[in-house]
Amino acid sequence: MVTTKDRVPAVVGSLTEPAPPPPPGRRRRIARGDDAPLSTGGKVGQVVRWILLIGITFMFMYPFLWLLAASFKPRGQVFDNRLIPLTWQPANYAKVFDELPLLNWIGNSVFIALAAAVLVTVSSSLVAFGFAYFRFPLRGFLFGLVLATMMLPGAVTLIPQYLIWNNLGLVGTNVPLWGANLFGSAFYIFMQRQFFLGLPRETFEASRVDGLSYWGMFWRIAFPLSVPSFIIIFLFEFQASWNNLQAALIYLNAGSPDQYTVPLGIASAMVKYSPTAGGHGDYQYVMVASLLVTLPMLVLFAFGQRYFIQGIATQGRKG
Amino acid sequence: MTASPASDTRRKAPRPPIKQRKYNRREALAGLAFISPWLLGFLIFTLGAMLYSLYISFTYYSLATNTANPAGFANYELLLEDPKVMLALGNTLFYAVLAVPLELIVALSLALLLNSVRFGSGFFRTVFYLPKMTPAVATASVFLLLLNGNQGAINRGLAALGIQGPQWLLDPGWIKPSIVLMTLWAVSGTMVIFLAALKNVPRELYEVAELDGAGKVRQFFSITTPMISGALFFNFIVLTIAALQVFDQAYLLFYRDNTAAAPDASLFYGVYLFQQAFRQFNFGFASAMAWLIFVIIMVISVVQVRLSNRFVYYESER
Numbered sequence: 001m002v003t004t005k006d007r008v009p010a011v012v013g014s015l016t017e018p019a020p021p022p023p024p025g026r027r028r029r030i031a032r033g034d035d036a037p038l039s040t041g042g043k044v045g046q047v048v049r050w051i052l053l054i055g056i057t058f059m060f061m062y063p064f065l066w067l068l069a070a071s072f073k074p075r076g077q078v079f080d081n082r083l084i085p086l087t088w089q090p091a092n093y094a095k096v097f098d099e100l101p102l103l104n105w106i107g108n109s110v111f112i113a114l115a116a117a118v119l120v121t122v123s124s125s126l127v128a129f130g131f132a133y134f135r136f137p138l139r140g141f142l143f144g145l146v147l148a149t150m151m152l153p154g155a156v157t158l159i160p161q162y163l164i165w166n167n168l169g170l171v172g173t174n175v176p177l178w179g180a181n182l183f184g185s186a187f188y189i190f191m192q193r194q195f196f197l198g199l200p201r202e203t204f205e206a207s208r209v210d211g212l213s214y215w216g217m218f219w220r221i222a223f224p225l226s227v228p229s230f231i232i233i234f235l236f237e238f239q240a241s242w243n244n245l246q247a248a249l250i251y252l253n254a255g256s257p258d259q260y261t262v263p264l265g266i267a268s269a270m271v272k273y274s275p276t277a278g279g280h281g282d283y284q285y286v287m288v289a290s291l292l293v294t295l296p297m298l299v300l301f302a303f304g305q306r307y308f309i310q311g312i313a314t315q316g317r318k319g
Numbered sequence: 320m321t322a323s324p325a326s327d328t329r330r331k332a333p334r335p336p337i338k339q340r341k342y343n344r345r346e347a348l349a350g351l352a353f354i355s356p357w358l359l360g361f362l363i364f365t366l367g368a369m370l371y372s373l374y375i376s377f378t379y380y381s382l383a384t385n386t387a388n389p390a391g392f393a394n395y396e397l398l399l400e401d402p403k404v405m406l407a408l409g410n411t412l413f414y415a416v417l418a419v420p421l422e423l424i425v426a427l428s429l430a431l432l433l434n435s436v437r438f439g440s441g442f443f444r445t446v447f448y449l450p451k452m453t454p455a456v457a458t459a460s461v462f463l464l465l466l467n468g469n470q471g472a473i474n475r476g477l478a479a480l481g482i483q484g485p486q487w488l489l490d491p492g493w494i495k496p497s498i499v500l501m502t503l504w505a506v507s508g509t510m511v512i513f514l515a516a517l518k519n520v521p522r523e524l525y526e527v528a529e530l531d532g533a534g535k536v537r538q539f540f541s542i543t544t545p546m547i548s549g550a551l552f553f554n555f556i557v558l559t560i561a562a563l564q565v566f567d568q569a570y571l572l573f574y575r576d577n578t579a580a581a582p583d584a585s586l587f588y589g590v591y592l593f594q595q596a597f598r599q600f601n602f603g604f605a606s607a608m609a610w611l612i613f614v615i616i617m618v619i620s621v622v623q624v625r626l627s628n629r630f631v632y633y634e635s636e637r
Contacts, residue, residue: 123356158596246566
């Protein structure tokens with residue numbers, strides 16, 4: 001904040017010299033002095049931008065519309081690109097549950113995502129509280145390590161982690177898909193620490209004087225105050241876990257299809273119906289399944305939009 | 320009582336309370352107890368795992384017997400001898416060079432557009448964000464058909480404009496653009512970071528610039544770009560790291576079926592590493608591959624951070 005004032009003249013100063021003559025009409029808008037954003041163009045500019053945005057919206061929404069339509073089509077028409085099916089076949093939605101153990105996959109994924117999200121929220125906030133409120137040797141160094149692990153490519157720990165789970169006899173179970181979340185996760189620790197640092201320190205010290213234990217400080221005061229940032233962590237992790245394909249491929253692929261998660265299950269369904277793998281091209285079931293597993297994410301976003309946006313914006317700020 | 324100059328200032332300050340030692344023993348122990356989950360996880364699942372991975376990379380590891388026989392540098396020599404390693408590395412770097420700038424440009428353009436409409440930007444932001452929420456399997460299952468060279472919607476759309484679309488998923492030259500296209504569809508995470516940065520640019524700067532007669536282009540390069548350079552470099556670094564580790568899309572489009580032959584152009588480093596590790600169980604070789612990409616990512620990140628320190632304008636340096 002302080003440095004802004006020092007730097008602003010330098011930025012603007014460079015503009016003053018080669019000033020092209022201002023186009024007519026430009027100054028009028030400034031003189032108006034209202035709160036409207038400056039660079040919004042005139043009425044025409046706004047209309048052009050809206051047309052552009054609506055065009056882009058169509059491009060972004062098209063795959064969803066295509067998926068929705070395809071999920072109602074019979075086998076031979078899945079590829080026909082019609083947004084309104086020629087033949088409606090709503091029975092796809094009932095039959096998909098006979099074709100694929102979709103309920104199992106959803107159940108597995110819900111369990112794993114809940115376990116992953118709850119564990120990582122609790123553990124990350126414990127760790128973050130430790131970093132935010134206590135002075136202990138090497139604190140700065142250790143927090144630096146937390147930040148450093150955010151940049152670490154997963155490849156260098158992938159195989160030893162597999163060996164750890166293998167030695168524990170847990171390969172083939174879903175434990176490896178959420179177990180490591182017991183230890184917290186770097187980005188969430190960082191985010192939660194920022195949140196704790198924003199709380200007034202006096203609250204905690206007063207409670208300390210009142211004889212509350214350190215644990216009490218966390219559990220009675222910090223924890224209830226952190227609900228908004230817990231929601232962010234929970235939603236992010238739930239989504240990440242729901243979409244996690246690679247871990248499922250590593251730990252569950254060899255087992256029974258009933259143990260699959262949603263991403264692994266649909267990936268296997270894409271193969272199952274493929275003519276090259278002996279299927280008959282019943283891709284409408286893949287479409288129904290894809291739609292059904294996307295919907296919970298869209299609902300999650302509908303309810304938690306501001307938390308997602310806030311969480312993403314926090315990511316940017318750490319840079 | 321030691322009469323060090325520091326003890327005077329300490330007594331004057333209301334807090335922290337007077338301390339005999341540098342750290343309050345109880346407080347330090349409590350702090351360590353709170354961070355112990357992370358510390359434990361770091362020592363086992365990160366640091367321990369990395370050291371073990373390094374060790375395995377110098378061995379032939381047999382999963383069946385859980386034994387590691389020393390291999391010297393054989394796995395690292397194989398990195399140079401196996402043509403698929405260089406092929407995969409080349410594909411991955413090419414993809415990153417293609418994808419990252421396009422992602423930055425598209426995300427920034429969308430953010431600028433959203434930032435310049437007077438109302439409705441919240442609605443459009445929501446719409447643009449939906450692809451980001453969509454699981455990669457769902458995206459892949461749709462794009463597999465959208466990108467179909469003969470009957471896919473994308474080529475039908477191009478044909479309507481009189482353009483003969485390519486064989487996206489078959490022509491080696493169009494495989495990476497196909498994956499870029501899927502990535503761009505879900506570029507909204509990057510867009511949201513840009514949008515947050517744009518909202519933080521002080522309005523007065525534009526007002527002053529307009530008074531000085533600076534045009535829109537000039538304003539973009541002289542005000543917007545420096546003011547959002549932090550977000551720009553953050554996205555640049557994060558997207559590069561992500562692009563170098565691309566896996567899901569390539570796997571789903573080309574490798575989901577273990578029996579079918581996938582084109583060489585679709586062999587990305589992450590996919591080949593996965594195959595070596597968890598399909599062939601060549602843990603030693605796969606670990607050597609992991610360390611190669613680790614070093615490459617580190618070098619690229621360090622260069623990017625150096626660059627960003629030179630060019631980024633930090634609003635509040637602490």
